[in-house]
Amino acid sequence: MTLHPTISRIELTLVVGDGCAWTVPSTFRYEPSEPFAVHLQMTAGDYVVGWTFSRDLVADGLERPAGLGDVRVHPCLDEDGSAVVRLALSSPDGEAVLEVPAQELAQFLKESYCSVPVGSETEHLDVDAALADLLAGC
Secondary structure (H helix, E strand, O other): OOOOOEEEEEEEEEEOOOOOEEEEEEEEEEOOOOOOEEEEEEEEOOEEEEEEEEHHHHHHHHHOOEOOOOEEEEEEEOOOOOEEEEEEEEEOOEEEEEEEEHHHHHHHHHHHHHHOOOOOHHHHOOHHHHHHHHHHOO
């Protein structure tokens, strides 16, 4: 059986100081062949920025503060009182805080669980292919 990726286009809000914010067109993608990962691709003008992080981190961040270091996630309310998830991203190039509508993020996760239920991720790993990819770079 071939499993298909889960893809959700979600508009994020880039939170900038002094109450300023910008909308950032984004795509969340879940690939059953990478069962522990979630990919986020954001577009800003001519720039496309991608991040990959744990599906469990996203799920935890819907409920409580989660993550250390480069990716931190926590639930909160936006200025209008709507439930959002704050995604704090940090790299050597800079830092960004983004807000994701909690309901849309939860729906994305729910769809990913239909493809690969929690606890069954290792059944979808292709360790031989991952090793071949790793060794190809040597």
